[in-house]
Amino acid sequence: LNVEIVTIGDELLLGFTVDTNSGFLGRELASLGVTVARHTTCGDDIGVIVQTLREAVNRTGAVITTGGLGPTADDMTVEAVAKLFDRELVRDETIAQWLEQRWVAYARKGPMPVSNYKQAMIPRGAEIIANPVGSAPGVLVTDDRGRWVATLPGVPREARAMFTESLRPRVAALAGEGNVIRSMTLRSTGIGESSIADKLGELGKGVNGLSLAFLPGVAGVDLRLTSRDRASVDADAALAEGARILREKLGDVIYGDDSASLASVVIDVCRKSNVRIAVAESCTGGMLGAHITDVPGASDVFHGGLIAYDNRVKRQLLGVPDSDLVEHGAVSEPVALQMAKGIRVRLGTEIGVSITGIAGPGGGTPEKPVGTVWIAVDVSEGRPPIPRPEGEPPITPYAKARVFHFIGNRDEIRYRAAQAALDMIRRTVLDLPKTSAI
Numbered sequence: 001l002n003v004e005i006v007t008i009g010d011e012l013l014l015g016f017t018v019d020t021n022s023g024f025l026g027r028e029l030a031s032l033g034v035t036v037a038r039h040t041t042c043g044d045d046i047g048v049i050v051q052t053l054r055e056a057v058n059r060t061g062a063v064i065t066t067g068g069l070g071p072t073a074d075d076m077t078v079e080a081v082a083k084l085f086d087r088e089l090v091r092d093e094t095i096a097q098w099l100e101q102r103w104v105a106y107a108r109k110g111p112m113p114v115s116n117y118k119q120a121m122i123p124r125g126a127e128i129i130a131n132p133v134g135s136a137p138g139v140l141v142t143d144d145r146g147r148w149v150a151t152l153p154g155v156p157r158e159a160r161a162m163f164t165e166s167l168r169p170r171v172a173a174l175a176g177e178g179n180v181i182r183s184m185t186l187r188s189t190g191i192g193e194s195s196i197a198d199k200l201g202e203l204g205k206g207v208n209g210l211s212l213a214f215l216p217g218v219a220g221v222d223l224r225l226t227s228r229d230r231a232s233v234d235a236d237a238a239l240a241e242g243a244r245i246l247r248e249k250l251g252d253v254i255y256g257d258d259s260a261s262l263a264s265v266v267i268d269v270c271r272k273s274n275v276r277i278a279v280a281e282s283c284t285g286g287m288l289g290a291h292i293t294d295v296p297g298a299s300d301v302f303h304g305g306l307i308a309y310d311n312r313v314k315r316q317l318l319g320v321p322d323s324d325l326v327e328h329g330a331v332s333e334p335v336a337l338q339m340a341k342g343i344r345v346r347l348g349t350e351i352g353v354s355i356t357g358i359a360g361p362g363g364g365t366p367e368k369p370v371g372t373v374w375i376a377v378d379v380s381e382g383r384p385p386i387p388r389p390e391g392e393p394p395i396t397p398y399a400k401a402r403v404f405h406f407i408g409n410r411d412e413i414r415y416r417a418a419q420a421a422l423d424m425i426r427r428t429v430l431d432l433p434k435t436s437a438i
């Protein structure tokens, strides 16, 4: 099955909105074994939309659009589809009532604006694609030759939900049991792509008959395995085996798969080991805490933190000795260690983590250039102590600090520092039983 994607909206052409819908649809369709033959973007002009859809439908007979389903004058996708297939627009009473109920349910004042009823106008004979998360429904119009156009809204969250719930099963049925293109991603951090390539050796060229792509980003290097020309079950089995081989080869530099965030992995490992964390941040200004609290349910593991930006805060609230600040500077091993210990003791957690560094663009020196960041972890039994999980030995107190030299601009350095701190927490917790046994 060949499909064309048409994304509609002036904002896409003007560059104010980056087209993420076609990326999502491309990945989803590939995973179903559907070929995306072409992807076109056009502006909010009825003539241009009709022409674009006509060319697309003539080429492949199967088109998915996003955008232009709203109630305003610049939303004209459904009208264009009606014109294309020469269908009259008729009011669908079920949609009209649903829009009214939704209006009331959201406690909007007064009667629903007349313009909203535009969303109830659909081409005669069209199927409705329900919108579980927004107001604009989509339509699926098929002509007597079996050629079809399906419309999804522009808002990515709505387009995704509608595709997944309504359109995906239909497209899957049309595509049949053919071969699929399917990928999975393993996520690494704290190691560069060339070092990973060295570790992998020959495997870097491909694993278990799967292609392997290295995708470096500020959060770390993602390794994407892709299976082509296999049936769905075989693709899944090949990917699972490929992932197993890579994990075996790379060990704990892999922290998760697909869209797992490092913070969510950290919360998971801490929860399993019954340890709580507290953070003291200088140059990241709360970013570490923000990443951790991005994870729903983080509160049973994360107790809180302090942004210790000024040296007085480091001294007065974390107990960093003045002599260390004067002798070694705020970005130094002893200060990082004391910050981690200070926050752990004050918040009564098992682990304290600190970050102190120079994010730039100013403030660097020849000895401590921009990008120099000290990260420390301090471990001990919390107050009040919480029981160790069965089979795990008691926690032996210890502390460690590491210096990093991150590259990039201020944002990247701060992001990399938060990510490295998360990875230090992850490794510390994974090593707890071993460390304690020493």
Ligand code: ATP
Pocket: 007, 008, 009, 011, 012, 017, 018, 019, 020, 021, 022, 066, 067, 068, 069, 070, 071, 075, 135, 136, 152, 153, 154, 155, 156
């Ligand atoms: P609405 O009912 O909200 O008007 P709509 O179908 O009319 O839905 P648009 O008005 O075209 O959608 O776009 C709504 C929002 O979705 C805009 O903020 C736009 O920037 C965003 N958007 C539109 N198309 C895309 C796309 N292809 N990728 C990512 N975002 C998009």
